[in-house]
Amino acid sequence: MKPPVALVSLGCSKNLVDSEVMLGLLDEAGYPIVEDNEDAQVVIVNTCAFIEPAVNEAIEALLDISELKKKGKLQALICAGCLSQRYQDDLLAELPEVDVFLTPGAVDQVVEAVQLALSGQREVMKAPLEYIYDAQTPRWRSAPSWLAYVKIAEGCDNRCAYCTIPSLRGRYRSRPVDDICDEFSNLAGGGAQEIVLIAHDTTRYGEEMEPPSSLAALLENLPTRDYNGWIRIMYMYPTRITTNLINAVGQSICTVPYFDIPFQHASQGILQRMGRAGDGEVYLHELAQIRRMIPDAALRTTLIAGLPGETEEDFEVLLDFVRQARFDRLGVFPYWPEPGTPAAEMEDQVPPEAARQRQEELISVQEQISLEKNEQFVGQRLRVLVEREIEEGVWAGRSYRDAPEVDAEVILRAASEGIRTNIGEFVWATVTKAQVHDLTAVVQG
Numbered sequence: 001m002k003p004p005v006a007l008v009s010l011g012c013s014k015n016l017v018d019s020e021v022m023l024g025l026l027d028e029a030g031y032p033i034v035e036d037n038e039d040a041q042v043v044i045v046n047t048c049a050f051i052e053p054a055v056n057e058a059i060e061a062l063l064d065i066s067e068l069k070k071k072g073k074l075q076a077l078i079c080a081g082c083l084s085q086r087y088q089d090d091l092l093a094e095l096p097e098v099d100v101f102l103t104p105g106a107v108d109q110v111v112e113a114v115q116l117a118l119s120g121q122r123e124v125m126k127a128p129l130e131y132i133y134d135a136q137t138p139r140w141r142s143a144p145s146w147l148a149y150v151k152i153a154e155g156c157d158n159r160c161a162y163c164t165i166p167s168l169r170g171r172y173r174s175r176p177v178d179d180i181c182d183e184f185s186n187l188a189g190g191g192a193q194e195i196v197l198i199a200h201d202t203t204r205y206g207e208e209m210e211p212p213s214s215l216a217a218l219l220e221n222l223p224t225r226d227y228n229g230w231i232r233i234m235y236m237y238p239t240r241i242t243t244n245l246i247n248a249v250g251q252s253i254c255t256v257p258y259f260d261i262p263f264q265h266a267s268q269g270i271l272q273r274m275g276r277a278g279d280g281e282v283y284l285h286e287l288a289q290i291r292r293m294i295p296d297a298a299l300r301t302t303l304i305a306g307l308p309g310e311t312e313e314d315f316e317v318l319l320d321f322v323r324q325a326r327f328d329r330l331g332v333f334p335y336w337p338e339p340g341t342p343a344a345e346m347e348d349q350v351p352p353e354a355a356r357q358r359q360e361e362l363i364s365v366q367e368q369i370s371l372e373k374n375e376q377f378v379g380q381r382l383r384v385l386v387e388r389e390i391e392e393g394v395w396a397g398r399s400y401r402d403a404p405e406v407d408a409e410v411i412l413r414a415a416s417e418g419i420r421t422n423i424g425e426f427v428w429a430t431v432t433k434a435q436v437h438d439l440t441a442v443v444q445g
Ligand code: SF4
Pocket: 156, 157, 158, 159, 160, 163, 164, 165, 166, 200, 201
């Protein structure tokens, strides 16, 4: 009997897919997978190291779990993911509690990593950042059974001045259309009600392939004939949203009209400093086009406040952009100077306190917009994917406007006693109340 293995997945959904691939490979090799670290003889922590708080969270998780070694049951601790890539050989001295470090390019060597760690060796297992899984790779699903992420590409060829991702994940590489279609069929056939297409930049999909393909072509090819669930696309790069893509989303019965476009800023000067294309005017034009072609489109963005050199005028441009764009969902982060990125070396760093104040101001403007947007839904019927029971007769779910993890919820109430909903299935509900983020809706049964 092989020793049981547990895995802790930190960071984003792209990392979660890697975690599921590692667990799938270990399961195939005969290692029992357990949920609780206390029941495991080997624990893998799949880390994020995008920004300093994520690095700290990863180190804390590793140190916490290493305490289990003292109790005697845990024999080996493995650090996988971006932390291993970012700090590589330094980690052997810095984290003696960890046995083996596995970089993202070596995800498919996880079985060897476990064997190595159990044999008492310490090593950083490296490989070029070229790996990407395929539909045949075993996956041990750890997201809820109704939700699945499909990584359509890995890496990033953009060079945003504040971001470490390209150095952690390598050049952009797309999976073949047929391979993604095969995985889609497997997941849909296995009961996934929402399939989320992810990559660091989904709109670049297929550009580097020979012959080239596109996200629009991928959507048109997905085998959706018997699929009654949702397809959702995350992480679209602002200036790569083509008319073809908007058309493909609008015409696909399964693809929710949800556009997640991390604009990051709107001032031309700041966007140039960031190394990103476009400006607020171009972006507003694009949003108007999406709304013209798909009137019920839900628009989400993320922004960064306080990039070096961001003046009061730049910030006013950003505030004005948010007022005009009227996003359905918006996330905003204060700028964080990440060592090793060009932005961290820039002059005119904005004091962290000022960046946080700007973040709060943006949030406050958006909250009013969000409430007004939500109020427009009162009286409408929405299809909701039920995800959890709050109490008898009350559940929480998500509508097409809410991506998992990052957006809001629809609180569902039974119209009368005896009405039931099933977790992981869709219901239709009539919206009765709007709050800043969530909606309340009644299920008639
Ligand atoms: S698009 Fe920019 S911010 Fe996003 S992962 Fe690539 S480099 Fe980082």
